[in-house]
Amino acid sequence: MATAAAMDDRAGSALRPLFIGIVFLGSFLLFLIQPLFARLVLPVLGGSPSVWNTAMLFYQAVLLLGYAYAHAVQRLPFRVQAGVHLALFAAAALTLPIGIRALGGAETGDAAALWLLQLLALSIGPVFLAVSAQAPLMQAWFARSPDPAAASPFFLYSASNAGSLLGLLAYPFLLEPFTALPAQQTMWTAGYLLLMALVALGAFTILKAGVRPPATAADSATETGRRPVTWKRRLHWVLLAAVPSGLMLSTTTHITTDIMAMPLLWVLPLAAYLISFILVFSGAGPRITRIAVWIAPVALLVFGAGGLLTVSQSASIYGLASILLLLIVATALHGTLANDRPAADRLTEFYLWMSLGGVLGGLFPALIAPQIFDWVYEHPILLLAAALLVPAKPLTRRIGNLWRGNGLGRALRILTPPVVLVLGWWLGAAFMAVNTPPVQVAAIAFMALLAVLAIGRPLMFSFVLLNLMLALGGWQQIDISTIDRARQRSFFGIYTIQNSHSTQTRRLLHGTTMHGAQSLDPALSRMPLTYYAPMSGIGLAMQTAPSLFGDGARIGVIGLGSGSLACFAKPGEDWTIFEIDPLMVEIATDPEVFSYVSQCKPDVRIVVGDARLKLAEEPKDRFDLLAVDAFSSDAIPLHLLTREAFETYARALAPGGVLMVHVSNRYLDLEPVVAGIANELGLAARIRVYGPTPQDQADYSYNASIWIALTANEADMTRFTEATGHSEEWTPLRARTDVPGWTDGFASILPVLKPFWKGD
Secondary structure, rough: OOHHHHHHHHHHHHHHHHHHHHHHHHHHHHHHHHHHHHHHHHHHHHOOOHHHHHHHHHHHHEEEEEEEEHHHHHOOOOOOOOOOHHHHHHHHHOOOOOOOOOOOOOOOOOHHHHHHHHHHHHHHHHHHHHOOHHHHHHHHHOOOOOOHHHHHOOHHHHHHHHHHHHHHHHHHHHHHHHHHHHHHHHHHHHHHHHHHHHHHHHHHHHHHHHHOOOOOOOOOOOOHHOOOOHHEEEEEHHHHHHHHHHHHHHHHHHHHHOOOOOOOHHHHHHHHHHHHHHHHOOOOOOHHHHHHHHHHHHHHHHHHHOHHHOOOOHHHHHHHHHHHHHHHHHHHHHHHHHHOOOOHHHHHHHHHHHHHHHHHHHHHHHHHHHHHHOOOHHHHHHHHHHHHHHHOOOOHHHHHHHHHOOHHHHHHHHHHHHHHHHHHHHHHHOOOOOOOOEEEEHHHHHHHHHHHHHHOOOOHHHHHHHHHHHHHHHHHHHHHOOOOOEEEEEOOOOEEEEEEOOOOOOEEEEOOEEEEEEEEOHHHOOOOOEOOOOOOHHHHHHHHHOOOOOOOOOEEOOOOOOOHHHHHHHOEEEEEEOOOOOOOOOOOOOOOOHHHHHHOOOOOOOEEEEHHHHHHHHOOOOOOEEEOOOOOOOEHHHHHHHHHHHHHHHHHHEEEEEEEEOOOOEOOOOHHHHHHHHHHHHEEEEEEOOOOHHHHHHHOOEOOEEEEEEEOHHHHHHHHHHHHHHHHOOOOOOOOOOOOOOOOOOOOOOOHOOHHHHHH
16 A cells, blocks of 8 residues: 555656646736737737727637537546547647638728637637547546545636636736737747647656546535536536626626726736736635635725726726726635535536636626627626625624614614615715715715624625625716717727717717817817817828929828818818718717817718728829827727837828827837837938817817827928928927837737826
């Protein structure tokens, strides 16, 4: 016996690091391919939150298929399953290197999500499926090994999520800044082949050491391991996995739409989601789970009560608080899930149901919510679902007994619902409209106290939390949703139409970023406002177009917005506007919403689709003046600011033409990027930084703006700047040696990222 045990220990000492390495590398590759392929597909669909959420849904769905495959194949004799799995690896390797497969032109509107899912399936589906099976299948293999830890191989899942987190962070912070896309694709291919070799080595090592049957419920040392796996238990697994998955996506959409559209911000919610798995499947998992379960209700109250707010002040702090809330709630729910794991022989089934929950949770915010909600209502809904699922206990035994009492307890049970309902409605209706803020603060504090007392009673706690949400901005959001066309949602974003009585303007907002405004005064309704002031860079360029190019100037605009630029059009000019979002076209061309287009250029040609692809279809020398103004909130469409994109623009410009690029951005300093591209292509470039006077800002809603003009040579640039009448205010661009011009194969936003606290 001692000899057998010693042999098992020696086998375990070799198997454990090998299998940790396999699951770590597999998960690393799995999460590395996600941002890598996103960079490949960026020139096709851009980078809105919906693109990322749809891609995440695909990854979760294929992960589910991989887990289902692992669950099915592990039932075969070990030699057979090893052969089948290696054959799948080899077949998928035939699709390498990863790249975009031919699928025709990108769809727009509601079909964009389905088109993206098809593109992902054709391009990376086979390799993603093969790699996604690693976490559960390698644990199932390890459970059949002679290693002493084989009876509980769940620690490998912690290593798997550590690999996922490193892969997620390695791309934007290590690979993207220092390597080009072809090198990244080659490295991923090499990693895939190494993984296949390690899997083969793992199978050989187990066969050599001797295949053992996995531990069963009867062998389990824990009560949960011995419990039978019923359908009620499976449903609980699905729910515990679904809510954090959906909350991760809804947090991403919420903070990038209604708080701050800071680039790379999408990394943080996914990182928090993965960290929760690492924590709860580690050796300290049960203790961490107890702490998270105790903290979660308080965190939901402190951070989640404002889940229906649109924040413009202290946005950075609120955004980070939202991510912290996600981490706490995900740890509480994932920890509850981990504590309920079955014996090793049901391991793959456990992961299969967990993966199904992840897919269902992602399906709601990624595909369903954008179709039925005009705002990110899925976020507070998922917060409430979390409040129902967290197995919290009363803060003290006395509080728990209080609710069960016959006197005060009965009064609490009967009176709490109507009291919080009335207070929530009153606060929502009167918030910021009553001249007695202390009364409001006292009412909110009283509702919060009732919520604290209700911790441990999920239904009551969730009901009080719901009414707090409604009181703190919820009724205002619902009120906006009831107004016809006040807010609309598409695959590419959420657009809100607001009337400002202080400035007498109607504004178009994409999240927290203004995309245009129009005066409500009929006498001023043809005047472009915001970034398009007459003395802004684009205002001067548009006004000089007739003198530079004649009465029949051909004008191209990338990005429609509210249609402000159309009111610079002169009779006889030929205008074409490129816009990727059909909903934006509906908004801008509806005279009851914005009348710039209908008043100033009703015959404008509007081309719907990705501007770069559509512009490539236009004839050479098509435009005399081309304006690039295609911002999706402050998250820029990176593929429109690469050297290849500028080559497309240059091809579309006639001799002597002018390219105008809008680079105003709260989070990125784009001037050196354009300077690098201009230097590489030999273009002349000048920048105009416009700042309105306080009077103009108050009277006409003019905003500060930064526009860059580019021409084929210095002679054309001199001709242009002198024609504007402000040649001295067009200055050379500031180049940086550490910021090369972006290309489709190499681009990193890290060197040009402004400190996030300066973006508020």
